[in-house]
Amino acid sequence: MKVAVIGGGAAGFFAAISCKTHHPNAEVFIFEKSSKTLAKVKVSGGGRCNVTNVCEPQSDFLKHYPRGQKQLKKTFNYFNRQDTLDWYESRGVQLKAEADGRMFPITDDSQTIIDCLRQEVDRLGVKVWMKKGIATLVHKADLFELTFDSGESQTYDHLIIATGGNSKSAGYEWLRQIGHEIVAPVPSLFTFNIPEAAKLKALMGLAVPHAVIKIQGTKMMQEGPVLVTHWGLSGPAVLKLSAWGARQLHEFNYNFKTQVNWAGAINEEKLREGVAQAVESQAKKKIINAKPIDIPNRLWEYLLDRMGLDAHTIWADVKKKDKNRLINVLLNDEYTVVGKTTFKEEFVTCGGVDLSEVDFNTMESRKVPGLFFAGEVLDIDGITGGFNFQAAWSTGFVAGKLGQ
Structure with a gap:
């Protein structure tokens, strides 16, 4: 035989x-x-x-x-x-x-x-x-x-x-x-290219252990570690999202909006409590030095800049509308994805x-x-x-x- x-x-x-x-x-x-x-x-x-x-x-x-x-x-x-x-x-x-x-x-x-x-x-x-x-x-x-x-x-x-x-x-x-x-x-298994976000990509190598990432206008969502790369976003959560959404993202021609919840498992109510606690217990501290949740320092600094908030403002002077903007960007940070990049050398179809x-x-x-x-x-x-x-x-x- x-x-x-x-x-x-x-x-x-x-x-x-x-x-x-x-x-x-x-x-x-x-x-x-x-x-x-x-x-x-x-x-x-x-x-x-x-x-x-x-x-x-x-x-x-x-x-x-x-x-x-x-x-x-x-x-x-x-x-x-x-x-x-x-x-x-x-x-x-x-x-x-x-x-x-x-x-x-x-x-x-x-x-x-x-x-x-x-x-x-x-x-x-x-x-x-x-x-x-x-x-x-x-x-x-x-x-x-x-x-x-x-x-x-x-x-x-x-x-x-x-x-x-x-x-x-x-x-x-x-x-x-x-x-x-x-x-x-x-x-399948690809990372998200985000050409517009030069300042985000400057954080290359930064990892957030637990984030939630969604595709706007769909029910697609995954959670887990997210990694910032020199082309955009990667990490297990992004790769899982690309795999489960492979066909739909192909139909979008890899041009779509994605939302990142940097707070991960922390919901809006808990996040608001964290901000209120920061205002109460660390009122005289600069917001750059008193994060309401545990995220990497470089990411916190980037998000403050992204919202146009002066990092050296003390918590007592942060206006209500800015607190709301801060909560929103932590829970719903939005980016436009234009294209994809193969994950390392591992090509999967x-x-x-x-x-x-x-x-x-x-x-x-x-x-x-x-x-x-x-x-x-x-x-x-x-x-x-x-x-x-x-x-x-x-x-x-x-x-x-x-x-x-």
């Missing part, structure tokens, strides 16, 4: 390893069109590789997938987060959990994961070919004929497609030609092979027997934090069983 795995990323490698493990007599080949395998693994997590997430129970884990959580519930029955930990640790790779739930190798080096996967592929005898792009795919007489960019053709009994996400719909055309519907791809056309108990196509899918080529994506890699490990493992 000959099996071709198209795509030399996390899902492709894991699918090939699973296939050779479950079918020792099979000839298994990985074909990668570029000159590098596992490139995304290398750069992920700032070069440390965010393997998975410690989040438990599984019902909570699944809530981190804007698309695919219902389907992945089936796949996780066969290979889940704990199985990932056991798999790597049984091969000498120890993982650690950080405070936010992300899990990394204890070496803090993605090369540890790459070496583990490559060593396993070598040990099992999986053949890896690079610079092997696929020109055409034909399914006939229960066989798959692949024609490579070089013009050479070969046939295989089974095919696992793990080519990852593609930013262009045309990149999926070869899958349409064998009968699969493709959900149009759009970016929303879109791909229509999930209704895949059996998630086996990862086999419902339209083409013997064809399996794994990873981001499917219309599945998770938020940042190791969830996309977990989907890759799980779907790859199950696809490699070839329906067994």
Whole structure:
């Protein structure tokens, strides 16, 4: 039996390893069109590789997938987060959990994961070919004929497609030609560009541990840490918002207004109490030196400037209308977003092979027997934090069983 795995990323490698493990007599080949395998693994997590997430129970884990959580519930029955930990640790790779739930190798080096996967592929005898792009795919007489960019053709009994996400719909055309519907791809996991706010961007590197961010005119809202960058706003809350709102923000052409509640969990009533307390107990203090809530000093100074309030005014002299303006900017700071920026080097797409056309108990196509899918080529994506890699490990493992 000959099996071709198209795509030399996390899902492709894991699918090939699973296939050779479950079918020792099979000839298994990985074909990668570029000159590098596992490139995304290398750069992920700032070069440390965010393997998975410690989040438990599984019902909570699944809530981190804007698309695919219902389907992945089936796949996780066969290979889940704990199985990932056991798999790597049984091969000498120890993982650690950080405070936010992300899990990394204890070496803090993605090369540890790459070496583990490559060593396993070598040990099992999986053949890896690079610079092997696929020109055409034909399914006939229960066989798959692949024609490579070089013009050479070969046939295989089974095919696992793990080519990852593609930013262009045309990149999926070869899958349409064998009968699969493709959900149009759009970016997910991106940061918000705010060209107008030069003074905000001067705060680059500043983090607010708990803020709430909304998209004006919609019900979209997320909370969590927000990070100010040299292009605008990022951090977990923004990235989650971009993932859950991927399609709608694409329809807006990434031009919309966003509101930031810098006070986070503090509601308007509590904030007014905080301001009143500052006026009463710190009346003679300058407002720059007496914040009503716990936010970074640089942010407080920026917001005072944004409202045109003299930072050296004492609380006793702050007028009622200025107190109201202050409360409003803390709760509803508004910015115009014009465009997006990819989060670090981690490109994630929303879109791909229509999930209704895949059996998630086996990862086999419902339209083409013997064809399996794994990873981001499917219309599945998770938020940042190791969830996309977990989907890759799980779907790859199950696809490699070839329906067994």
